[in-house]
Amino acid sequence: MENALEIKDLVKTYKDGTQALKGVDLQVEAGEIFALLGPNGAGKSTMIGIISSLVNATSGQVSVFGKDLVKDRQAVKAMIGLVPQEFNFNMFEKPIDIVANQAGYYGIPRSVAMERTEKYLKQLQLWEKRHSVSRGLSGGMKRRLMIARAMVNEPRILILDEPTAGVDIEIRRSMWSFVEEIAAQGTTIILTTHYLEEAEQLCKNIAIIDHGEIVRNTTIKELLKTLDIETFIFDLDRHPEDGLLKELGAQIRDDCTIEMDVPKSKNLNSVFQVFDAAGYKVSSMRNKANRLEELFVKMIENKGAQS
Amino acid sequence: MSSTTWVGIKTLMRKEITRIIRIWSQTLLPPAITMTLYFVIFGNLIGSRIGQMGGFDYMSFIVPGLVMMAVITSSYGNMVSSFFGAKFAKHVEELLISPMPNWAILAGYVSGSLFRGLAVGLIVTLISLFFTDIQIHNVWIILSTVILTSVVFSLGGFINAAFAKKFDDIAIIPTFVLTPLTYLGGVFYSISLLPDFWQKVSLINPVLYMVNTFRYGFLGVSDINVGVAYGIIISFVLLLGFISWYILHKGIGLRT
Numbered sequence: 001m002e003n004a005l006e007i008k009d010l011v012k013t014y015k016d017g018t019q020a021l022k023g024v025d026l027q028v029e030a031g032e033i034f035a036l037l038g039p040n041g042a043g044k045s046t047m048i049g050i051i052s053s054l055v056n057a058t059s060g061q062v063s064v065f066g067k068d069l070v071k072d073r074q075a076v077k078a079m080i081g082l083v084p085q086e087f088n089f090n091m092f093e094k095p096i097d098i099v100a101n102q103a104g105y106y107g108i109p110r111s112v113a114m115e116r117t118e119k120y121l122k123q124l125q126l127w128e129k130r131h132s133v134s135r136g137l138s139g140g141m142k143r144r145l146m147i148a149r150a151m152v153n154e155p156r157i158l159i160l161d162e163p164t165a166g167v168d169i170e171i172r173r174s175m176w177s178f179v180e181e182i183a184a185q186g187t188t189i190i191l192t193t194h195y196l197e198e199a200e201q202l203c204k205n206i207a208i209i210d211h212g213e214i215v216r217n218t219t220i221k222e223l224l225k226t227l228d229i230e231t232f233i234f235d236l237d238r239h240p241e242d243g244l245l246k247e248l249g250a251q252i253r254d255d256c257t258i259e260m261d262v263p264k265s266k267n268l269n270s271v272f273q274v275f276d277a278a279g280y281k282v283s284s285m286r287n288k289a290n291r292l293e294e295l296f297v298k299m300i301e302n303k304g305a306q307s
Numbered sequence: 308m309s310s311t312t313w314v315g316i317k318t319l320m321r322k323e324i325t326r327i328i329r330i331w332s333q334t335l336l337p338p339a340i341t342m343t344l345y346f347v348i349f350g351n352l353i354g355s356r357i358g359q360m361g362g363f364d365y366m367s368f369i370v371p372g373l374v375m376m377a378v379i380t381s382s383y384g385n386m387v388s389s390f391f392g393a394k395f396a397k398h399v400e401e402l403l404i405s406p407m408p409n410w411a412i413l414a415g416y417v418s419g420s421l422f423r424g425l426a427v428g429l430i431v432t433l434i435s436l437f438f439t440d441i442q443i444h445n446v447w448i449i450l451s452t453v454i455l456t457s458v459v460f461s462l463g464g465f466i467n468a469a470f471a472k473k474f475d476d477i478a479i480i481p482t483f484v485l486t487p488l489t490y491l492g493g494v495f496y497s498i499s500l501l502p503d504f505w506q507k508v509s510l511i512n513p514v515l516y517m518v519n520t521f522r523y524g525f526l527g528v529s530d531i532n533v534g535v536a537y538g539i540i541i542s543f544v545l546l547l548g549f550i551s552w553y554i555l556h557k558g559i560g561l562r563t
């Protein structure tokens with residue numbers, strides 16, 4: 001499979017001496033949705049900045065579909081669409097102008113630019129707002145506007161830097177389906193997110209970056225396999241006594257709800273036997289949706305302890 | 308130039324011109340009001356007592372200078388506010404990530420400032436017709452000087468905006484450099500009125516060459532050699548153009 005993005009030994013040292021990237025190597029296959037995870041200040045935005053020509057690399061190599069970023073910058077730029085973390089459009093302009101002008105900067109003739117602007121504003125449910133001043137759009141609309149703008153040059157790689165930060169669940173899910181739709185059409189997606197559920201839902205491969213280094217680069221499936229503990233939440237018919245909590249190694253969440261970590265090796269039947277023996281009825285049970293999050297925190301903590 | 312680059316320049320030019328027209332009360336109206344006041348006060352009220360300057364009545368003498376002053380201020384102001392605004396609000400990134408070559412980004416912005424400079428120049432010239440008759444000695448000198456001067460100050464505004472970190476930084480140069488250079492650049496007087504020493508000092512002011520060449524286009528008189536003036540103005544275009552391109556190429560003040 002062809003690589004959409006190849007990064008070799010990428011280093012970025014800022015003027016104040018901060019080493020944001022310490023020799024990063026990364027490959028992203030063409031056509032996949034790739035997740036880039038890391039805590040704040042890990043180097044994600046610096047890496048994205050270098051790929052999209054907003055940050056100058058100190059050393060190393062970046063190539064996009066085989067074209068070197070430094071030697072063939074114009075060609076590389078033409079293949080990339082960027083949705084940054086912060087709103088970076090002119091708040092006094094109208095969405096229709098923002099998107100159509102961006103197409104113009106990519107050399108797309110006005111008539112085609114207007115057709116594409118209509119297409120993407122409609123797809124992102126912004127067509128009705130096309131003549132509104134952008135400043136008045138809601139947070140979710142502003143974020144969708146940046147996606148429409150990034151799509152207007154129909155890039156081969158779309159970089160989304162925390163695209164769903166601060167948007168409600170409904171919009172987030174509609175954005176996920178949009179991302180899946182464009183990925184299905186062959187666009188490679190690189191996604192950074194703090195919502196790990198998002199990475200789990202959308203991505204096949206994942207890289208975890210911390211302190212300027214790639215800590216892990218694997219498939220999400222493989223990564224989740226390494227998680228040997230699951231967290232369950234039990235709703236009981238009455239307030240649990242301390243003895244029960246001690247026996248199960250559980251913690252109380254609220255009046256009648258407890259939370260406990262269960263190793264994968266442990267049979268859940270044995271947990272229910274404890275409830276039975278103590279005379280508790282379990283009215284409901286659910287898995288805490290934080291699997292990747294726990295793993296992520298654990299990895300970062302382990303790395304911190306090692307260093 | 309490739310057709311895609313030309314599309315990019317046209318887009319940026321359209322965007323800038325639309326902005327200038329949309330906020331006409333901030334971009335086109337103020338110089339019209341200021342210059343009308345200059346015409347009334349310096350031209351009519353005080354000018355009538357001054358008599359002749361350079362062989363012409365004072366009002367006819369100052370009209371080219373005041374038009375040029377408006378062009379300089381507007382061209383510089385347009386570029387510095389537009390580009391620094393784009394940098395401050397980060398929408399300059401729309402251009403930096405695009406495949407538009409650096410010179411094309413510069414050309415697009417300069418075209419916008421040139422439009423504003425010429426529009427203001429035309430407005431002020433039309434207003435001056437209410438106060439005096441305008442004679443034209445050489446229309447090509449008038450047009451070439453006003454275009455080249457507008458480009459010089461657009462590029463100056465670009466360099467200022469690239470280095471500026473806060474809004475104060477874009478006010479310092481116009482206040483402490485541009486205004487003194489313009490007022491001492493022969494807008495209101497002929498340098499022949501000055502003592503020898505100050506005449507020589509005046510020659511280091513580039514605005515003097517622009518104002519005098521422009522005035523020569525209207526009246527056919529100048530304090531300095533017009534050929535030398537063209538050489539100096541074109542040198543400034545090339546020098547500031549190269550510095551601006553280099554800033555974009557290296558990403559100074561734009562990329563980390």
